[in-house]
Amino acid sequence: MSPAAALIAILAVGLGSYIMRAVFIIALANREIPPSVVSALEYVAPAVLASLVVSLVVDAQGRLTIGIPEILALVAGSITVWRSRNYLLSTIVGMAVLWIVSAIA
């Protein structure tokens, strides 16, 4: 892979990323957006975040790529953030559970 070819690919993905991030924000800047659409868009965050989590723990054949320690870590992190709303704390708890359970198992 020549440096120039790699840089062209990076620039193309960078430009495409900016366009995808900006397109609706700029195109809809001065247009009325129907209330039903606005209320539907509230579901983008939970839907995509849930999809991201699944995509990180399941392989192309639909098998779980994580084991018991990771599952317990996700549960512990989830409970922590639900109670505390503290992301750093939930990540520390999750990673601690992962390391401790992995060490025991």
Add this chain to the structure above:
Amino acid sequence: MSFNRSMFRRGVGEAIPIFITVVPFALVLGLAVVNSGLDPLIGWSSSPIIFGGAAQLVLITLLGSGTAVAAATAAGLVVQARHLMYSAALAPIFQKQPRWFQWLGPYSLIDQVFAMAMTRADEDPDAFRAYYLGASLVYVVGWNATTALGLIVGPRVPESWQLDFAIPLIFLALLIAGINRRTKVVAALVAAAATYLTMGLPNRLGLMIGGIAGVAAGVIAQRMER
């Protein structure tokens, strides 16, 4: 138009702990650049140019394995497609923003900034903008710095630390913290199921399908609730 310093600081303050969980991913990306055999500086330049870890990782890995430029570019773009949904979701909020911010804000619209911004959707425009800029500053500076560091440190972190597991942990935490009504639980569960069923599709298309299915399920659940 005034600059709301306290909301700017709040954006910085709330972004830092979330950014810390991204550091392992930055190290993994550094490792991927080194392993790809690409010129390290060019590999790193994907951080300021693309500013999106998942797409960078996919693109760098494919380029390193000798995939044709067009195919690698297409794969990188498909991974980024969920940002179309973020752009649409933020459009109503950005309507109240000045033109310059409508053009600047999208540059730093990554998963974490989007999830944080949605929690501040009801702030007044000046406060929202200051918060968004504060959070964005943390990620832009932090991501560029730590991916550079990752070129050196990435290859030295023992795999047994499983630092990259912080990524699903933080996405799940962002998901749970954003749930304020039952219909969002429905959206999340349907999205998860749809993604699970479509994981076999190439280029993480399952992410888009899951996102669309989840939004549809949320809307239907909301109608049934009334």
